[in-house]
Amino acid sequence: MTLIAEEHAYFTPIRCTLRAKAASWSASSTHPQPISDAPGHPLSPADVTRAFSLTPLARHDSRILNRVRLSPRILGGADFQPAAVLIGLVPRENGIQLVLTQRASHLKHHPGQVSFPGGKREPSDKDNTDTATREMWEETGIRVAPDAIIGHLCPLPTVTGYYIHPVLAWVAPDYQPYLDDNEVAACFEVPLDTLCRPGHIREQSFLLYGQWHPVCAFYHQDRLVWGATAQLLRALISQLTLFSPSGNHPSTHS
Template identity: 40%
Template sequence: MARATEPWAALAAALTRSAPASSDFDLSPEAAPPNRRLRPAGVLMAVEDRPDGARIYLTKRSPALKHHPGQIAFPGGKQDAGDPDPVAAALREAEEEIGLSRAGVEVLGTLPPHETVTGFSVTPVLARVAAPFEPVPEPGEVAEIFAVPFGHLADPGNYTVQARRWRGQMRHYYTVPWGPYYIWGATARILRGLAERLAS
């Protein structure tokens, strides 16, 4: 009998449910700049089943980075010329950033794209870690790799809305804190979208 903590059936069902694209401006549409052009990117939502329950891998970005220093993010990045699609970009970046071999990953599907304030259309790629995996952070880009319990991120009740001033305007955003980690912005919004689909 499958353990109650195994998320695979729930994730498969969630992927069949339709949902609109999301944006960093969902909660503050007045802050969205006009005539914006978005570049394609992909992030990997890597889910691993463990004896104590499933977890999703996240990273803490290096404080030395120019963009989003010290923030919590999925492994991933922009689609390069050699990437046929955002899924390939997410798999390549995860291999580079956290040492997760694409050969050890089973792609389950994708969520609707998410627009970021930095001008990217990000495709979240939902995947199962299908082989033994020892995280290795990429020097200079990733300060830390950690895994958050799937149940915590799948519960819409764990998300709150907060606000801060951004480019002279107040911008509202989702947060889903866990332990010492302040998960917010695009990462929290993408996770919130998954939680909504799981709960529906």
């Protein structure tokens, strides 16, 4: 997914600022603000399945959506292009793992950034699930069976003009990635329970298009995860908290 030049100029300093600040973030820090919605208990595959059998789906933060409405591309009348990403979950003995990729460093757009496998919908794709599973296979060599699909998150519009449909699916623990070196530099896993820990995903405010807007971000080892990828993960956590043995529910913005 690409950035037009004007938007690239906006987000390059944001990425640099996040890298500089994220190293000092801790669970006790007060800025940036930690995101409080988290299940608060270890998640099982049954928890995930039940969470995605519920309706309605957890909504995206309205502040994020407002940022999209104010972007130069959208104000200029550009239409959103349909796209899909595959959020792969691996059930392992030590807990559920989330599959992420790191984009190749030589790419013109988003070089080296962490993302989900995904891309634009092609005419040959039957639906969003078809797009997501095709992109997963093309980028990582990981096949996702039709009966492995768990569900979907609410679509996320982006300032780059895409309407991203997140598709969740189980990935077999014995998968062997075969990366497309033209697009992907690495494929790695992040423990889902770590992401659900209160304060792990954080917000940093930036001045965009004349107004202050939140940008989600977190560090995993030496990798910065931010922007749409972090926002989708926040939405995933919110959805998972809709089902909680303790009865806790996430705080959502309307």
